[in-house]
Amino acid sequence: MNILGISGSPNSGGNNDKLIEEILRIAGERGFKTDTVFISSSKIDPCNACGVCAKEDRCPIEDDMLPVYDKLEEADAVVVSSPVYFGTMTAQLKALCDRSVLHRRQGFRLKNKVGAAMAIGGSRNGGQEKTIQSIHEWMHIHGMIVVGDGGHFGGILKKPAAKDEEGMKTAIDTINKVCDVLEMIA
């Protein structure tokens, strides 16, 4: 089974990119195939509500979202990590979420994929839970099966994430929960 990790940070090689790499390493050790989307190396424009994807199976905006459509469809689980920007996900990640409306309009293609979220803030209580909630809302609106870390909502970390032991545990618990649920489904 295949797990797609999406980092919503514009900062290449930053905390979110490294977190996605680390949790996918853990999933790989458990035998899962993995794939990635790094917003930092993608240019994804916002949805402009042209309505084409409501009538045809395509988005007319030709940018780096096109391979992301395939990666989302091929995944059995999607794990998203975002920096907290003013208490919610980054604008770059929101653009990806909005553009994914194609999959919803064309037969709820992301339905029943397992979804989990992580958020990294500069502050301990800077809006990580709200950021996770906004990612969960995206997942619920696609009909995904949303999981947390087994006790709370997902990965909640403070920058520098690699040194946030308590936060790293929530991220590790979250990827293990995703793997557990995929194994149950299989």
Ligand SMILES: Cc1cc2nc3c(=O)[nH]c(=O)nc-3n(C[C@H](O)[C@H](O)[C@H](O)COP(=O)(O)O)c2cc1C
């Ligand atoms: C525009 C902007 C807004 C931010 N807003 C918040 C915030 O509301 N709460 C918070 O804890 N950190 C905030 N931060 C800090 C980022 O969340 C933090 O630097 C980021 O998670 C680091 O991840 P990265 O290394 O992947 O970029 C903000 C940073 C920027 C650039």
